[in-house]
Amino acid sequence: MNTVLAIQDLSKHFGKIRAVNNLNLTVEAGQVFGMLGPNGSGKTTTLGMLMGVTNPTAGKFLWFGEEPTPNVRRKIGAVLEHPIFYPYLSGQKNLELNAMIKECPAENIPRVLDLVELTERKDDKYKTYSLGMKQRLAIASALLNDPTVLILDEPTNGLDPMGIAEIREIIKKIAAHGKTIILASHLLDEVQKVCTHFAILKKGNMVYSGPVDDVGKGLETVEVNADVENLNEILLTFPGTSSVNLENGVYQVTMREGYHGKALNSFLFESGIVASHLVTKKKSLEKQFLEILSDAR
Amino acid sequence: MLQLLKIDLKKLTSYRTFWIICGLYFITLLMTTASGMEFLKWLARTVEGFGQSININRIPLYHFPDVWQNLAWSSGLLKIMIAIMVVISITNEYAYRTIRQNIIDGLSRKEFLLSKVYTNLLLSLLSMVLVFLVALVTGLIYSSHLNIDYMFDGVEFYPAYFLEVFAFLSFALMLGILVQRSGLSIILLLNSYLIELIIKENIDDYVPWLIKFFPLESIMNLVPMPFARYAFQQIQDSVSLQAVAIALVWTFLFNYFSYWRLKKADL
Known part of the structure; x- marks a missing residue:
């Protein structure tokens, strides 16, 4: 080049x-x-x-x-x-x-x-x-x-x-x-x-x-929702979960390294839960930008 | 060189203010230089005793060879008009920030300055040619008899007048580059004679030899005032080489300061 x-x-x-x-x-x-x-x-x-x-x-x-x-x-x-x-x-x-x-x-x-x-x-x-x-x-x-x-x-x-x-x-x-x-x-x-x-x-x-x-490589975030009362606890039992937050009525699951949305989906299914909403979120440049800027302080 | 001149003219020739100021300047130049006899008549009418003591028809204002220096000197008074145009042209580049864009687009700072200097040369040349032609024509009309032996005595005032205009335009360009704001630059330009006069008057008693080295003074000395000869006084009726040398040095310094300032500046 x-x-x-x-x-x-x-x-x-x-x-x-x-x-x-x-x-x-x-x-x-x-x-x-x-x-x-x-x-x-x-x-x-x-x-x-x-x-x-x-x-x-x-x-x-x-x-x-x-x-x-x-x-x-x-x-x-x-x-x-x-x-x-x-x-x-x-x-x-x-x-x-x-x-x-x-x-x-x-x-x-x-x-x-x-x-x-x-x-x-x-x-x-x-x-x-x-x-x-x-x-x-x-x-x-x-x-x-x-x-x-x-x-x-x-x-x-x-x-x-x-x-x-x-x-x-x-x-x-x-x-x-x-x-x-x-x-x-x-x-x-x-x-x-x-x-x-x-x-x-x-x-x-x-x-x-x-x-x-x-951008977007690295830790993945998956948005999940399902009609289960104790979804929060179930999500936490998934080995790939690093943290769970409830935001705007849906759970934001931050994954551990090496785990993806697909694995979470099959885990839920095996637990007998069908998700009504499951989205893998690619990190936006905006998010990364703000992270880098605050890290660089 | 021609390419740089073309670039600056391209900016100016579609600019209405340029045509108005240049038009006014060259028309005024033409009319002022051509109406000397009318001026004398006016003097005779208004100034008491002027008409009685001097017969104005016997003042050879437009006779060869007097006409050369007479018109070159009078024209020098009007150069302030075209100098204001030069100030507007350069300060516009700062106001519109086009100087920055010109450099970004590929002109060097030196080329940018040269494009303005070439325009100054052109304006000086046009002034010289115009006044020369007026002097030639009026001389041919008014001179009672033509004698080729002395007819062109004093024509060397025309290169001197050219230098006078160019030196002053270089000064105006430098002011524009240093100050960058049109209003302030024009006020400084108009005021510079007064400032220099005050300094000259204050040092006159101590270092009189220094006076001729002052920038505006040196420009004025290129074509000395000729009219005292009609009151039977001795005048300098040739171009002083010393005055030319001093004015040339100042002209170089004005343009060099402009270059130095431009080179150093963040645009």
Whole structure:
């Protein structure tokens, strides 16, 4: 696999505040990499350093194995924080300007406008656009030079549910073309739906990194209900039960390692109980995220 | 170089304020330089005794070779207008945060600055060409007889005027980059003459030789005020190389400060 981005001991301090602290990270080609973290955890600062707008205090990073230069940035499409364009220029003219800066042909413009469905409004001034249209124009601009790497920082910030779904579709479409995507977000659901790998930042420190598929591995929780009065005690006699909680009228059974919902089901059946409700719950990224954050304190 | 200039012009040419300020500037430049005789008539009407002691028709305001320095100096007074446009252009980049996006999209900080510097060069060049043409045309109209031997004496004030405008625009650009807010930058720009004047007046008695090294003073010294010659006083009627050298150093420093500030900044 090709390493797209290698970050080595990258730090940024603003006075006493350590916005990013000795960050080490690699992103391989083809990954959709999610950067998670609460507000102020250093996501945008990190991306700002990667894109040359924030000067690092210490450490370095390599894009495609090279020291960063403006020319390397031209191969990357990036939207950091909010979409930024000249408000008095039309969408079309803004993209023409960006094509000049990125040194790519202006013929790419209709294609990217089409992709984000802005062709109809391309001649209207940017300042007349709705927030969702601004976000989509930003994505169009990032795709203008057909980049191999795309960086998106909170691409669904402030959007309505439909806008969020649209942007998610666009990201999936782009990822399907084999592009590497680095996505910073605090919307965990978002990351779980589109990312292959993720890292969690907290107060400038990386506290976790790994594939998204690993989420949900580990201890399983099974939701059970049945029309039996002493279900609680029966569940506790199952050798695979580590604890039982009653939540919203159903029993949440946390399993021991190596035991699964299937085993519990057959145990109940052998005990002469037919469950009216039995669901194996995969741990959500949200849950894992909150656990990691509280552990990292 | 051309590509960077095109990038900055692309930003400006769809910006209405740019056309309004530039339009006003170049029209004012044209009208001011072309209406010197009207100005003299007005002076004769309003200032008591002016018309009696001097026959205004005998002041060779537009005669070769006087016209060169006369118009170059008068035009220099208007450069503040275009300098305000330069301040707006750079502070907009901070206000809209487009400077950040330009860097993200692949410009280096140096290239970003150069795109602005090239626009300054272009505006200075246009000013110079316009005033030169007005001087040439009015000179041809008003001069009673043309003598090629001395007709172009003083035309070297045009490169000097070009440097005067460019140096001042570099100063305006630097202020914009240092201050980043348009209102404050413009006030500082307007105030800088006053601030420099106060400092100059205060040190005048102690270190008079230092005065000519002041930045705005050095810019003003490129094309000295010519009109005292019509009151039979000695004036400097050629470009001083020392003044050019000092102004060049300041111009370099202004742009270097801009570069240094931009390089260091987190955008």
